[in-house]
Amino acid sequence: QVRLVESGGGLVQAGGSLRLSCSASGTIFRINLMGWYRQAPGKQRELVARFTSGGNIEYAESVKGRFTISRGNAKNTVALQMNSLRPEDTAVYYCNAVLGAEVWGQGTLVTVSS
Numbered sequence: 001q002v003r004l005v006e007s008g009g010g011l012v013q014a015g016g017s018l019r020l021s022c023s024a025s026g027t028i029f030r031i032n033l034m035g036w037y038r039q040a041p042g043k044q045r046e047l048v049a050r051f052t053s054g055g056n057i058e059y060a061e062s063v064k065g066r067f068t069i070s071r072g073n074a075k076n077t078v079a080l081q082m083n084s085l086r087p088e089d090t091a092v093y094y095c096n097a098v099l100g101a102e103v104w105g106q107g108t109l110v111t112v113s114s
Helices: none
Strands: 003-007 010-013 018-025 033-039 046-051 057-059 067-071 077-082 091-098 102-104 108-113
Touching: 003 091, 003 102, 018 033, 018 091, 018 108, 033 067, 033 077, 046 067, 046 077, 057 067
Parallel strands: 010 108
Antiparallel strands: 003 018, 018 077, 033 046, 033 091, 046 057, 067 077, 091 102, 091 108
16 A cells, blocks of 8 residues: 655745655555645645656646756655745645555645735
């Protein structure tokens, strides 16, 4: 069974930075997609950034130029560097991986104060 463990959330002032990390553990043959989603209070979960199976990167328009996704050499870790944070970035951030089945992390809260 594959597990995703996230770390790095917290409280930051607008304009600040945070870095989220996610590590996959368990029996992993191939990760097709891996990345980050977020869900703000009262809103649907949305894609933030992810690596596709072809190795490309997709970003939500709202985070382009501010957030950077990166992947470890072992390909089972992914990080999200978030700069120039805004209050509207406040959400629970979830790590996601698709290996055949789709796996979600437990979520980590990011709060950006104005």
